[in-house]
Amino acid sequence: MADLGYTPTTGKWERVIIIGGGIAGLMTAKMLSNYYDEVLIVEKDQLPDKPENRQGTPQAFHPHRFTQRGRKITERLFPDYQDDLLKLGAPSSLNKTVHQINQYGSKVGPYPRNDVKFSRVILEWVLRCRVQKAPNIRFIIKNEVVCLLPTLDRSTIIGVQVRERGQNGMEQSLFADLVIDTSGRSSKLALWLEELGYVVPKPDKLRVTLGYSTRRYKLLPHQMHLAEKYDVINIAGQPANGTFTGVFSFIENNIAEAVLYRPGGNHPPTDAKEYERAFASLPSPIISDLLKNLEPITSPRGYRVPELYRHHFEQMKHWPSGLLVLGDAFCIYDPIFGQGMTVAGMEVEALETCIRKQKKEPKQNFEQIVLQKLQDIIEPAWWLNIANDLQWEGVDYVGSEPLKGISFGQKYLALFLEQATIQHDWMLYGMYWAVNTLSLSPRAIMNPEMVMKVLSVSDEGKKLLVNLSQAYGNPLEDVLDQILPSFSQLSYSQS
Numbered sequence: 258m259a260d261l262g263y264t265p266t267t268g269k270w271e272r273v274i275i276i277g278g279g280i281a282g283l284m285t286a287k288m289l290s291n292y293y294d295e296v297l298i299v300e301k302d303q304l305p306d307k308p309e310n311r312q313g314t315p316q317a318f319h320p321h322r323f324t325q326r327g328r329k330i331t332e333r334l335f336p337d338y339q340d341d342l343l344k345l346g347a348p349s350s351l352n353k354t355v356h357q358i359n360q361y362g363s364k365v366g367p368y369p370r371n372d373v374k375f376s377r378v379i380l381e382w383v384l385r386c387r388v389q390k391a392p393n394i395r396f397i398i399k400n401e402v403v404c405l406l407p408t409l410d411r412s413t414i415i416g417v418q419v420r421e422r423g424q425n426g427m428e429q430s431l432f433a434d435l436v437i438d439t440s441g442r443s444s445k446l447a448l449w450l451e452e453l454g455y456v457v458p459k460p461d462k463l464r465v466t467l468g469y470s471t472r473r474y475k476l477l478p479h480q481m482h483l484a485e486k487y488d489v490i491n492i493a494g495q496p497a498n499g500t501f502t503g504v505f506s507f508i509e510n511n512i513a514e515a516v517l518y519r520p521g522g523n524h525p526p527t528d529a530k531e532y533e534r535a536f537a538s539l540p541s542p543i544i545s546d547l548l549k550n551l552e553p554i555t556s557p558r559g560y561r562v563p564e565l566y567r568h569h570f571e572q573m574k575h576w577p578s579g580l581l582v583l584g585d586a587f588c589i590y591d592p593i594f595g596q597g598m599t600v601a602g603m604e605v606e607a608l609e610t611c612i613r614k615q616k617k618e619p620k621q622n623f624e625q626i627v628l629q630k631l632q633d634i635i636e637p638a639w640w641l642n643i644a645n646d647l648q649w650e651g652v653d654y655v656g657s658e659p660l661k662g663i664s665f666g667q668k669y670l671a672l673f674l675e676q677a678t679i680q681h682d683w684m685l686y687g688m689y690w691a692v693n694t695l696s697l698s699p700r701a702i703m704n705p706e707m708v709m710k711v712l713s714v715s716d717e718g719k720k721l722l723v724n725l726s727q728a729y730g731n732p733l734e735d736v737l738d739q740i741l742p743s744f745s746q747l748s749y750s751q752s
């Protein structure tokens with residue numbers, strides 16, 4: 258036994274069980290392998306022996322991109338992982354052209370970093386291969402966790418019950434000092450806790466009724482230059498007139514992927530002819546013109562998300578020792594913003610900080626401290642999702658608490674983006690992007706100095722400033738503190 262420390266559960270750091278071997282599970286396992294003698298990943302799927310789609314992650318066919326922050330966190334956990342992606346034929350974005358087209362205009366420029374683009378399948382493959390090499394991490398595959406195992410007084414989780422998938426359906430009990438649920442959007446954690454008698458708050462929900470439609474294309478030999486030229490082309494959907502978002506980019510082996518997206522119930526088509534027509538009807542013809550000459554290798558495939566949820570496990574008066582949850586099992590986001598894997602990485606970092614503190618100064622309520630930190634990380638991403646998606650007709654919020662600052666945020670962010678685009682202000686544009694990709698706190702662009710700068714250049718902005726001071730008084734700093742969430746600095750202080 259390498260390191261006898263303390264957890265409220267058993268006082269030991271011997272074994273941790275992770276439910277689910279998706280992206281959050283793999284990141285968590287890698288980090289925890291430095292602190293626990295043994296890490297067990299229980300995964301319900303048979304894991305493929307080459308990069309392949311699998312049943313438990315149906316989202317994997319659809320484009321998956323890292324934010325800059327997500328990439329950095331992954332690099333720390335899996336040094337040089339991008340080299341493994343490159344070996345599998347994934348392209349680097351360096352110096353390729355990025356097209357960002359929104360309702361105010363377009364920004365076209367070279368991609369400045371050597372970031373690699375990939376399909377979710379090869380990303381998971383690369384991370385899993387690394388995890389499989391760790392001597393103290395073990396996979397238990399084709400086994401589904403069916404419930405939590407508590408102590409007699411139910412105050413502590415001491416393991417999980419698993420059922421083998423297939424005809425036999427054999428069950429067994431696995432025991433550990435800590436159980437972490439990373440089973441994603443199909444997590445049954447709330448139900449399992451209720452079955453043990455815990456009172457679980459209802460999650461906040463955004464009824465978003467969003468649809469994705471993704472199709473893949475291959476480049477013919479004379480078209481290879483296209484993969485050298487384009488990084489991403491993003492035509493943003495416009496809530497005011499209901500246009501789809503359309504995105505075009507490349508993944509490994511010169512395969513192009515195109516996605517149509519829209520929240521609010523009017524789903525993008527999955528019929529090939531209608532799909533082409535929908536691309537042709539976007540405000541810019543650039544993607545449609547490219548697709549006309551490419552050879553499809555799949556039909557357009559749909560993915561629907563009826564609602565986004567944000568659990569509030571941190572608010573539970575009683576929470577069992579020995580149990581944690583992170584990734585999509587805690588909160589999910591609108592996939593078009595590409596934040597889910599980044600939030601999972603940020604959560605893993607926060608958990609590591611908490612573990613280090615726990616080893617030095619053990620606290621009885623360790624798990625509740627962690628849950629609160631994770632919630633602090635979730636908040637900015639959730640808030641940005643709501644501010645964006647509530648602009649669409651047909652999207653509703655159902656939550657325990659009233660939303661803070663959304664109406665102001667929507668107007669302000671729209672004016673911010675307009676100014677950044679029309680004035681070709683790369684500094685503003687970069688900040689807007691950094692906030693939406695979770696590298697900067699929303700308060701980095703919603704502080705008195707920035708708000709004055711952005712709002713004082715247009716009549717609409719000036720009117721918004723007057724309305725603010727009439728409704729909430731002065732100074733602006735106090736007004737912003739009053740109307741906006743606190744956006745805890747924790748989530749921005751680590752990486």
Ligand SMILES: Cc1cc2nc3c(=O)[nH]c(=O)nc-3n(C[C@H](O)[C@H](O)[C@H](O)COP(=O)(O)OP(=O)(O)OC[C@H]3O[C@@H](n4cnc5c(N)ncnc54)[C@H](O)[C@@H]3O)c2cc1C
Binds near residue numbers: 277281300301323401
């Ligand atoms: C269409 C779409 C596009 C997306 N695009 C992006 C993007 O561009 N960028 C980004 O950052 N994020 C994106 N996301 C989000 C991203 O997929 C997730 O946030 C990320 O994978 C982290 O998820 P996770 O590990 O928590 O869950 P998952 O990756 O879904 O993994 C959960 C795992 O748990 C297993 N499992 C489930 N239940 C059990 C059980 N009872 N017992 C054992 N195993 C179990 C499953 O088989 C699976 O392997 C997208 C999501 C969707 C839906």
